[in-house]
Structures are given as C-alpha cells and as structure tokens.
Amino acid sequence: MTHHLVLGAGGVGRSTTSALVALGHTVTLASRSGRVTEQPWAATHPDAVEIVAVDAGDSAAVTALARGAASIVNAVNPPSYTTWDTDWPPVAAATLAAAEASGAGLVIIGNLYGYGEVAAPMHEDDPMRPTGHKGRIRADMWTEALARHERGHVRVTELRSSDYFGPGTTPRTSYLNDVVIDALLAGRPPVVPAGRADAPHSWTYVPDVGRLAARVAAGDDGWGRAWHVPTAPARTFDEAATDVARLAGVKQRRVRVLPRSLGTAAGLVVPFMRELRETRHQFERPFVLDSELTQRTFDLRPTPWDEALVATIAARRTTTPARAGTAA
Template sequence: MKQTILGAGGSIGIELAKALKEYTSDIRLVNRNPVKVSSTDSLFPADLTIKNNVFEAIKGSQVTYVTIGFPYNTKVWKEYWVPFIKNVIEACLKYDSRLVFFDNVYAIGGDNVNHITENSPISPTSRKGEIRAEVDRLILENIDKNNLQAIIARAPDFFGGTSRENSVIINLVYNNLIKNKKAQWLCNAKVIHSMGYVPDLTKGTALLGNTPQAFNQIWNLPTDPQKITGEEWINLFATELKKVSEYTVVPNWLIKGIGLFVPVMKEIAEMNYQYDRDYYFDSTKFKNYFKFTPTSNAIAVKQTIKQIKYTEISDGKRTKNR
C-alpha cells in the first residue's frame, strides 16, 4: 500500500518515514530534494507550492501525510498554507487518498491552551493561529460535505529525533547549558508547558494513518501526561548534562531581540500566550484507544541528548573524512 509523505525532509517527515516501515515498504518521500530514509523508499522531488506537483505526488497513494513546514514567517504562511491545503484536499478527493494532517495547536488560543483536548474550540489569538484555523476548517468542512477521509493529528511543541534547529527547548535550554551558560525560558518558567517527543508523535501519526476507524476525527498525538513546568524541563536537561540548573526568563518584549541570533524566535512573540500561562496538552483519547504509553519526559530528554551527541560525532567523522 503506497503511503506518501508531503514534506518528507523535515524532522517530522524523517521520523514518520521510519515509523511507517512497520506498515508498508511502499513509501513515497516528497519535497524539493528528498533523501531516502530506507532503501525501499521512492523519491519524488517537487515544489509543493505548485498545484500540479501536489496532484502528481498524491496520485496512486492510499494514504497521504502532510508534514510540510513552510518557513516560520507569517507572510509566507499567509501566501502558501491555504492554497496548498486546498490543492491537497482536491487531490485526495480526486485520487481517493486518505489524508493525515500533522498539525500544531496554533488554532487554539488564549486560556483554551490551559487544557487542550480534541474538543478544545478553534479560537486563534495570533496571525499564525488564524491561518492554521482556516486550514483546519477546510479539512473539517470537506470531511462533512465532500466525504474526504481525513485526520487532524495535533501535536504540542516538540523535541527529539532529528528535531533541533527549530526546537525552542533545544535552542534555549540545551544549547545554552552545553556552553555552560544559563538556560533561558519564555515569559514564565513556573507554569505548565507540555512538550511532545518526536519519535512518539510520529509513531502515533503512522498508527492513525493505518487505522481506518480513526479517520474523520481530531486526535491529540501521544504525549507524556506529566504536568511539567518550564523550570522542571530545565532541571531535566541540566541533570542529564550534569550542569548547574540556572536560568533566566525572557519577557515577551525581548523575544524579537533574541530573534536576531536565533531565527526561530523572530516570529514567536505573538505566541507568548503559550508561555505566560499553563499550556497542557492532553492525549488521553489516543492513549486509551490504542493502549499506547508515551515515553516519559525524563527518558525523552535522555534519549534526545544521546541522539544529539551521536549526530555531532557522526557529522564530525564525515567532515574529517572528506
């Protein structure tokens, strides 16, 4: 059964390709410059902002996963996200492909992030959130009106796997502690902030895509239910790295300044509502239905640090041998 990943070159796409091997050996990887994750993968180089490319990429696919990550820029998102998802929906309907959309929770805003479930209302309070809300509504409307077979699979902020450059916690906590600097946190380190572990999120996405009964629903992907604060995240990383657990809190007005040095932070200022109050992601529905036990936060941190170090050693060896 052919399964296609649109946006296969990012951290989620790469880990999803690994997870899908449990279900099929017929995996099509689509992005501008796809690279095989497994030897049996087929590669489909394409600019997915072009409608015809989207159709050709989806043609023949029983399941299509959207893990694409357009550059983290409101102007870019406004230009590309809605036309892209319209093309995906149209192609999935034409070729009878089931759609699994790997989503974030930007469409949920304000105090609704205090406890995020599948029933949390679409309530964006940011420009990026408004764009993602429109994307979600298009999928849900086509499920209701056009018999689109689709899943919205939501994830909180995440880390782990190959996710590093665009991970807030890696940039602000790990990268500082490893340099013997104080870790940083945004807005308030004393409030709850859920984080997803990429290998769990992608295993969950693959499981959903290969469970016909799971379609036409919203699912929160598997995440440790521990209600953990920013300060406690910092303690986990510091303990594992054997560093002093010290940190500074960055107020929202300084976030744009940090963006001069950490690109992912440039446009995160409008997302401060995710850091100045409790942000708890509840995946009870997934865990109960699939009897899935997420990796604990402590073990996820340990494994993430191990993966980073392994990658650095491997990259160093490759550079030395060139």
C-alpha cells in the same frame, strides 16, 4: 501492505516514514529539495522508501504523487516562521485537491495554535478560538478540510502536538532542543525568548508524532476528527532544564527569560521576535495538552519523559560532537 505519500522530510516526516515502514508499508517521501540525509529506515528496509523532490503547493505535482497512495501525510514545515500567510494556503489547497482526486486519506500534522489563549488543559473537542493570524490560518485549514470530509469529498484527520523535541528536529523547530538542551550541553544557561520559567508546558516527542501518524494513516478508524498526539505530563522550563542536566551529567543552570518588554522592543526590528508576540501566551501561563482520548482509542502511550530526553541528548551530542566532551 499499502503505499503512502509523506510530504515534508523534517523530523516528523522522517519519523512518520520510519513508523510506516516498520508496520510493513511503503512510502514516497517528498521534500522541496528531494535530499534526505538522515534515513533511519535504510539499514533494514532500503527499498521501502522512494525519495523525490516536489513543491507541496503544486496541486498537479502532489496529485500525481498521490495516485495509488492510501494516505497523504502533510508534515510540511514552511521554511520561515514569518511567512505562514503566503506559505500555508497553497499547501493546504494542494493536499486537499490531491486527496480528493486520488481518494487517499489526508493526515494533517497540526498544532495547538487554533485553541487560542486557554485557561485549562486542551482537549480535541475544544472549540477553535484563535487569537492571532497564525492560529487563524491553522484553524481555517482544519475547518475547510473537515467540511470537505463531512460532505463526503475526502477523508481527513488532524494530529495536534505541542512544542516538539527529540532526535532529528530541524533548526528553529524545537525550543527544548535548541534553547534548553543545546545550551546546557555547551555549558551555558538557557535563555528563553518569551514566557515564564515556572509555567507548566506540554512537550511532544517527535517519534510519538510519527507513530500516531502511521497508525491513523494505515487504519480505518481515525478519520473525521482531530487527535492529540500522546504526550508526557507537562514540565516547566525549570523542571525540564533540571532533568536534562541530571540525565546528561552536566552542571545544572538556571533558565533565564528575556523580559517581556525587551521581547516587544526586539519585535520592532527582528521579524521573528515580532511573530512570537502571538504565541508567547503559551509560555507565560500553563499550556497543557490532554491526550488521554488518543491513548485510549489507539492503545498508544507517550514515550516516558526520561527515556525521550536521554535519546534526545544523545542525538544532540552526536550532531554536534564538540558537546560530547563538555564537562560538568
């Protein structure tokens, strides 16, 4: 049994904590507020997790928490999509400093932005070719961390996912949850702010992120490279909406997409829409993650698509009870 520090108490941080506890480890789970309302491990392992408040950009504070930990899992989610330029650099610097000072391995929860605009399924060894500032921020974080690993200063890995879905996601972190599932459960057609409804897209189930993070954090064989989180075959918005309606027993509704010109115009006055311009290519053409290498290496498989959707639908209905009675 080893001890681990998980930074960030959103869906990924909680899933990672649950998976580590299930493997017999203990965890310090740190968030900005120090408040975690959903604690799925509490019923069976109430003493395995300590919850604390910390600023993940405070190098001294993170280093102090990391003493004695086998790993640091950076599952931080900056509070605003529009302020990555100022939010991410101090967190990246603090976690690297804490890992180097404590000897803990650093597991970075990453994404696919660094690959830029792609024309084929993405693999872990594909080069970083970001086409926007958010992609450059994430690519630079990984490049610096890997360089320190190669110099022998730290042990690092990055786990890359596509867009999240699943129980426990925080608001505005899941297109599939917030835009598709919630709309259908409420009896409304989903309205997607960018992209095409018929473009294949990979969707990563949050508990699968946690399982891989726990496996790598507690092991000796995942360091020094990036891994793709096991992810089910890609589904278009249209296909996903059809599947949700079938499994939820609600009326099937056509997915609507905001015209590109309107999205561009909205970006002139709405900061979030302006930031979406950088990543809308991910929804306008096939955006597919290949996770076969990770699956073979760690003998892990993605949660079956229908099973993951059923669990997500049930969770969304529970968190907003009024939806439970929505008729087809």
